[in-house]
Amino acid sequence: MCGLSKCVTRYLVGMAAADLLVVISDPLMRWTAVIYFPRSFLLITPVCRLNHWLISASTAASVWLTVAFTVDRFVAICCEKLKTRYCTERTAAVVIGTVSVLACLEGVPWSFAYGPGEIIDGVPWGCVRTQSYTNTPSWAAFDMFDLILTPCAPFFLILLFNILTVRRILAASRARRGLRGQKSGENDKDREMENRRKSIVLLFSITGCFIMFWATYVVFYIYQRISKSFDYSFTDPRYITQHTSEILQILSSCTNTCIYAVTQSKFRDELKNAVKYPVNQLLKLFMK
Numbered sequence: 471m472c473g474l475s476k477c478v479t480r481y482l483v484g485m486a487a488a489d490l491l492v493v494i495s496d497p498l499m500r501w502t503a504v505i506y507f508p509r510s511f512l513l514i515t516p517v518c519r520l521n522h523w524l525i526s527a528s529t530a531a532s533v534w535l536t537v538a539f540t541v542d543r544f545v546a547i548c549c550e551k552l553k554t555r556y557c558t559e560r561t562a563a564v565v566i567g568t569v570s571v572l573a574c575l576e577g578v579p580w581s582f583a584y585g586p587g588e589i590i591d592g593v594p595w596g597c598v599r600t601q602s603y604t605n606t607p608s609w610a611a612f613d614m615f616d617l618i619l620t621p622c623a624p625f626f627l628i629l630l631f632n633i634l635t636v637r638r639i640l641a642a643s644r645a646r647r648g649l650r651g652q653k654s655g656e657n658d659k660d661r662e663m664e665n666r667r668k669s670i671v672l673l674f675s676i677t678g679c680f681i682m683f684w685a686t687y688v689v690f691y692i693y694q695r696i697s698k699s700f701d702y703s704f705t706d707p708r709y710i711t712q713h714t715s716e717i718l719q720i721l722s723s724c725t726n727t728c729i730y731a732v733t734q735s736k737f738r739d740e741l742k743n744a745v746k747y748p749v750n751q752l753l754k755l756f757m758k
């Protein structure tokens with residue numbers, strides 16, 4: 471895949487699959503169904519609760535696969551002895567499978583946080599938060615645990631491993647510069663140094679995007695639990711803030727894979743070829 475190792479390819483495919491599930495389950499099956507198909511089977515309570523489980527599981531998988539990939543890159547750059555054993559296709563498959571299973575288990579309680587909004591002809595419709603969710607201390611504790619698990623702990627781990635990786639890259643760059651006898655005024659370009667500089671930019675881009683897209687969601691989530699207010703009118707600024715934070719959180723599930731892929735030169739070349747191909751075919755058709 472675009473000149474990448476099989477290990478990296480597995481992580482990118484796993485992240486892309488989790489991100490795709492987030493997009494399908496949250497904006498499409500959750501919100502599009504409510505707005506455009508108000509009486510579709512997607513709004514039957516059991517289906518709706520199943521979708522809430524899928525949203526939680528896919529979001530957790532997306533975030534923690536990003537952590538797993540960050541750890542893999544840290545080992546590849548900073549741990550020479552462990553690299554040959556850990557950075558393999560088999561290890562990547564085991565890590566992806568384990569993260570996926572744990573994410574599915576972590577999302578199970580969310581399907582019990584919602585009940586039917588109304589019952590029509592014996593069929594439960596809609597998903598509204600139950601009274602126990604808003605008032606029970608056990609749900610408040612689970613809420614806090616879930617918030618720490620996703621995204622607070624992943625953010626800390628991503629930041630930690632990125633800092634360690636960047637520190638190793640900078641130390642290796644200084645040593646390489648000393649061996650090459652380079653001076654600050656020279657015009658010679660070191661391709662290895664340029665690649666390391668790009669790696670630093672990439673790592674900070676990932677961390678920066680993660681913080682930016684999740685910060686509003688985390689702050690508003692804490693505010694909801696402290697104020698114990700969960701439902702707002704359409705004109706309430708808190709309603710706008712809530713859904714803005716959810717949109718940003720969904721975007722967070724899509725950016726990392728795009729950043730990792732677009733920074734690969736061979737991927738960019740293939741993307742350019744894909745764009746140019748239909749244009750070239752049209753030009754040939756008109757020339758004839």
